[in-house]
Amino acid sequence: MTSALTIPRHGGTGEGTAVAARARQVVKAYGSGETRVVALDSVDVDIARGRFTAIMGPSGSGKSTLMHCLAGLDTVTSGQIFLDETEITGLKDKKLTRLRRDRIGFIFQAFNLLPTLNAIENITLPMDIAGRKPDADWLRRVVDTVGLSERLGHRPNQLSGGQQQRVAVARALAARPEIIFGDEPTGNLDSRAGAEVLGFLRASVDELGQTIVMVTHDPVAASYADRVLYLADGRIVDEMERPTADAVLDRMKDFDARGRTS
């Protein structure tokens, strides 16, 4: 155990005790011998259910890799990852695909939508692929929440960047996944549109009880989360509960300074 901090088994606020996903001694390394690069270095992490977790860190810190591994998009070199009680490390592609389809939602930084499908088709796509009927009431509620009822028939290229990301959020929410992963979901948006999307994410946690994990390098975005994890050099080096943008920024500056002097 080399991380700077021991992650508590349950959330520091004491609100929820359940864990939606956890990583145990996860190592992700590329190459071997001289050229070996360690992206994740024995990471232990618990993602609390029903909470909004942000993962921060400078470029190359391994934050995206961690998210990809947690989401079953990438394989680990060693260690274990559990989604609820299911160990996903070692699952074959078929099972992993089904797991992503049925239990996980995604919001990417860009290129979230299929250009050939309109907004509502994009939103229901994971359920269509699975051959499931979307729950009509829930779908309406999600669509209303993200404020897209007027634009459901539009193709992605007829929507603004903010609208496109809201469709992506709606898609992630519509299937009621156990956990939603966001990879810089507001990275390509101006601050107003970004705030809008983050507001929806926050609301979905508060009102719908959704579990969300978001990778970001934007302190303002991170301030929407319940808890922020800091990654550096493949390790979790710090965490912060109920962050504010200023506190996050200060903490980041600390790391930068430490990084320079060490």
Next chain:
Amino acid sequence: MTVLKTSLRNFFAHKGRMALSAVAVLLSVAFVSGTLVFTDTMNTTFDKLFATTASDVTVSPKTAGGSDETPQSGRPESLPASLVAQVGKVEGVQRAQGTVMSTSVTVVDTSNKNVGPTGGAPTIAFNWTPNVLRSVEIASGHEPRGPTEVVVDGATAEKHHLKIGDTLRTIAVTGDLTAKIVGTVDFKVTNPGSTLVYFDTATAQRELLGKEGLFTQISVDAKPGVTDDALKADVAAALGGGYKLQTAAEVADAGRASMAGFLDVMKYAMLGFAGIAFLVGIFLIVNTFSMLVAQRTREIGLMRAIGSSRKQVNRSVLVEALLLGLVGSVAGVAAGVGLAVGLMKLMSAVGMELSTRDLTVAWTTPVVGLALGVVVTVLAAYVPARRAGKVSPMAALRDAGTPADGKAGKVRGVLGIVLTAAGAAALVAASRAAEAGPGSLWLGLGVVLSLLGFVVVGPLLAGGVVRALGAVVLRIFGPVGRMAERNALRNPRRTGATAAALMIGLALVAGLSVVGSSMVASATEELDRSVGADFIVQSGTGQPIVPQAQAAVAKAAGLDHVTAYKWVDAKITDPRGKVSTADLAATDPTYVKDLRREVTAGTLTDAYGKDAMSVGSDYATEHGVKVGDVLTVAFKGGGTAKLKVAAITADTGQVDNGAMYTAIPTVTRHLPADRVPNSLLLLASAKDGQETPAYQALKDALAPYPQYKVSNQADYKEELQKQVGQLLNIVYGLLALAIVVAILGVVNTLALSVVERTREIGLMRAIGLSRRQLRRMIRLESVVIALFGALLGLGLGMGWGTAAQKLLALEGLGVLEIPWPTIVTVFIGSAFVGLFAALVPAFRAGRMNVLNAIASE
């Protein structure tokens, strides 16, 4: 310089994406150069053959036809033996030898199997003279000595397992000759497939010409220092003008001329199919470059931003095309030589022996291959290259995502509709044409215009047709099907071009199959309507029937009557003095029962009276001949007769159009016995209720004469269908090249689409699309594109075929028959083609790493 460097780098960086285009160029160029090498090799083979067989000067009868002509009488024109001595005395003659040569023979083994070729090359019988040793050498045994000895060529002996001591029966017009094989000879040059037998001179004269003291040719060799031309002049001076004299060079030229027709037809037909493959390849190349340019938009924008001119960008794409063309063509020329060798092997399987010794690669072949390949590739890349030049520098700054989906424009729609309408109008004009000449021009114009129209309008049709197909085929696959449909529709121009490539080949298949089956249907209908005979006897090669075989047929049990049908070469002078040449049909009077002909005037049975005949309605109209008029008929090699026109037959239908009938005795009265032609075919009818035993009796009677075949009406129809089917299969085989290139085009489009949609595929995989679903999506897109192409092609082809049939109705092709089984098979087959084409692209898409796909820029 930098332009070239960029082009080279791009070319090699994207060689995978160009691979299929290169293969398309390769295939087309290989077909062209293979055709050229093959036909040149055949020419070389025949040139060498004619050059070695001919003596310095050959003397033949003035009236003799070419060496490949089989006289109807079964007896070649001859010269008296005394002439040989006369020629021998001419100044400058080293040696004069009398040659007997006949192609009117059939050679069979003891089990009555024909040892000669049954199509194409002839069976030739010769007398044995030193002249023979110009072209062959004795491989085993010795030359023929006496009436029971025969020598056969080694290739035939090997093929039919003949040994020295085996017996061969030679069937000639004078009767059958049974002789023992005493030797075999091998050719010094390539013998492309003729069977040759040699007898001693007296035997050859008796058996082939009917009596001793005759020759068909005199082979004259010059003394050293005397040129062939001088010798020819001397011999001509000594003999007078009654003979045909040819130097060795003239014989070779005549030989080449007699082959030229056949070889040229073959050459241009094959080049035509190569041209179709090229046309199809153009679509593939256009698509490839369009997609490469689209995928490289940002890169090109950057080039423009840092100062490349439009022209430089444009040129860099064209240089890439040039490289592609060069690589494809060089490989294509090499493959072409291989193809030619393969073709030669294939020909040897059907009895035409060609040797790789004679393999001829003229310098023009690689030049033509390279020029064609490069020019076509560069031309095809021109439009995409221009589009590349138009990319704005701003493109570098924009987030490209996927390239903008192409839209089909209005201009295209109008142009396409105008072209299609013009094509349709021309096809209608063709089908209503009153004369074949202008009608076929309309047909050609209609085919070209409607094809162009469909190519242009294809992308616009894609929307509707793909959606309709989607409704039928894709809906059952749920969201995967829907995404496949959307993908097929997102770039109609690309889908249209990909489908158009397939459309071309399939349109030709459909068109020709309509014509072919209409041909069979029309002939069958005609047979049912007009043929009364139960059986027909004829040879497969058009050789007349020897008298002994005809006698055997006449003796067969259970027959009501046998009708002989002969062709007599004659010059006919109408009452106004206008002369024309024609083949008179001399038949037994029972012919009127065997073939029902309509008459416009007179009675056909009267034409079989003494010195009477009938004419066709076309002749009657053209020459103003009425029933009762008298025509002057000069029989070739015989006397002149005044024949009264007793009937005029209506020239409708396919059988015997324009025939002039007369009775056999009318002909024999005016011809010497050895000039009377043998029967070209025999018709026979069984006594009532005896049809089955009579058919068997005929087959038994003809068993010793395997060169003739007897068919009843049902078998005849079946053979006809088989023949047309075989012909169509050959054409389909040649069209397969174009279809293969079109399939490569589908593979190419899908493979490049998969590359282009990397991020999309990653996204779909991330949110839970399984590999299997992804592969299915790509396969379905492929199937829809293929079905779209098939639908257009089959529709177009059936239109062409119908117009062609209506036009050919003038030539007796009266029945239109759409071969639905073929059409449906092709349609369903193209769905499988789609599945097949998607195999590799789908596999590769499935293998794509989800993360890389998401991260891909």
